[in-house]
Amino acid sequence: MREITITILGAGAWGTALAQLARANGHNVCLWSRHGELSLKDALEGAQIVLSAISMQGVTQVATAIASIPISADTIFVTATKGLDAATTLTPAQIWQATFPQHPIVVLCGPNLSKEIHQNLPAATVVASIDAEAAEAVQAAFTSQRFRVYTNSDPLGVELGGTIKNVIAIASGACDGLQLGTNAKAALVTRGLTEIIRIGNSWGAKTETFYGLSGLGDLLATCNSPLSRNYQVGYQLAQGKTLAETLAHLEGTAEGVNTAEVLMQRAETQKISMPITTQVYRALQGEITPRQALEELMLRDTKPEYNN
Numbered sequence: 310m311r312e313i314t315i316t317i318l319g320a321g322a323w324g325t326a327l328a329q330l331a332r333a334n335g336h337n338v339c340l341w342s343r344h345g346e347l348s349l350k351d352a353l354e355g356a357q358i359v360l361s362a363i364s365m366q367g368v369t370q371v372a373t374a375i376a377s378i379p380i381s382a383d384t385i386f387v388t389a390t391k392g393l394d395a396a397t398t399l400t401p402a403q404i405w406q407a408t409f410p411q412h413p414i415v416v417l418c419g420p421n422l423s424k425e426i427h428q429n430l431p432a433a434t435v436v437a438s439i440d441a442e443a444a445e446a447v448q449a450a451f452t453s454q455r456f457r458v459y460t461n462s463d464p465l466g467v468e469l470g471g472t473i474k475n476v477i478a479i480a481s482g483a484c485d486g487l488q489l490g491t492n493a494k495a496a497l498v499t500r501g502l503t504e505i506i507r508i509g510n511s512w513g514a515k516t517e518t519f520y521g522l523s524g525l526g527d528l529l530a531t532c533n534s535p536l537s538r539n540y541q542v543g544y545q546l547a548q549g550k551t552l553a554e555t556l557a558h559l560e561g562t563a564e565g566v567n568t569a570e571v572l573m574q575r576a577e578t579q580k581i582s583m584p585i586t587t588q589v590y591r592a593l594q595g596e597i598t599p600r601q602a603l604e605e606l607m608l609r610d611t612k613p614e615y616n617n
């Protein structure tokens with residue numbers, strides 16, 4: 310494999326796992342953290358791929374800071390963040406693309422719980438871009454015996470699948486916290502996917518993308534694993550903890566908390582029905598308990614399974 314220089318922005322759980330994968334493939338990897346000694350300018354020196362694993366709240370700030378640093382015109386930007394900008398509802402890839410209109414932007418997203426990646430367990434992911442060559446370059450850089458990377462040409466769908474499922478993962482954690490059983494969980498995850506597709510289509514994403522690794526795949530991983538921070542948020546709320554208590558003890562970022570709020574704004578302005586997201590949002594706000602949220606979902610008007 311050809312050795313390249315990769316700069317990873319964000320030394321949190323996901324940034325360090327991705328750095329481990331890239332190093333194992335023999336690449337020259339620079340891991341940048343806002344808390345470290347290295348300047349952004351030095352960290353970006355010679356980078357062929359710049360991969361952002363920064364949590365949503367820092368994306369605009371870091372992208373704007375990089376815009377004032379000279380970088381090679383060929384540099385590929387990869388975003389691995391799963392969130393939505395609270396002020397604009399833009400996705401991370403849209404923010405990177407707006408800041409670097411001449412550069413290829415690739416979204417990396419899949420069922421990739423970082424703790425399992427750190428343990429060298431096998432996983433698969435998707436790299437999506439409108440620039441097929443850029444997606445293939447990122448695929449080549451990260452593919453290994455334990456990390457199978459697929460390309461995809463619907464970056465918006467890939468990004469939205471990985472982002473919106475965090476809200477359903479909160480609901481799923483609450484479902485397990487309330488000990489509602491396997492039937493309830495299956496219904497929740499399936500109707501959650503319907504909801505993801507409905508709002509994702511309104512954004513312009515393709516339906517089939519949501520049935521892939523970054524949609525259904527990531528939904529299954531996070532809705533079924535206590536390793537997911539979003540799942541943990543729901544689980545703890547169901548145990549009677551407040552959101553503030555839950556977040557105070559959470560290791561890392563649970564993007565679904567902010568994503569629920571952004572989705573609510575978008576669903577309201579676009580008149581899109583998102584019943585599960587609505588109940589998750591209300592539970593996060595402390596307006597209702599997870600059990601009341603369940604009752605509201607179960608007592609909704611009856612309807613056909615499709616065309617809703």
Ligand SMILES: NC(=O)C1=CN([C@@H]2O[C@H](COP(=O)(O)OP(=O)(O)OC[C@H]3O[C@@H](n4cnc5c(N)ncnc54)[C@H](O)[C@@H]3O)[C@@H](O)[C@H]2O)C=CC1
Pocket residue numbers: 319320321322323324342343344362363364365366367368370371389390391392421422423424560561562564
């Ligand atoms: N941990 C996981 O299993 C996975 C996480 N992700 C996504 O990756 C993103 C990061 O997640 P984690 O690494 O788990 O979170 P984390 O909380 O462990 O790390 C977040 C990183 O972002 C940095 N950051 C936050 N605000 C910043 C700012 N203003 N300027 C510079 N850096 C800033 C933090 O310093 C930290 O290095 C999230 O969007 C998450 O949804 C995606 C796939 C897997």
Ligand SMILES: O=C(CO)COP(=O)(O)O
Pocket residue numbers: 391419420421422423475478527530531536537538539540562563564
């Ligand atoms: O997105 C993830 C796995 O693909 C990580 O999920 P959490 O952010 O909920 O931990």
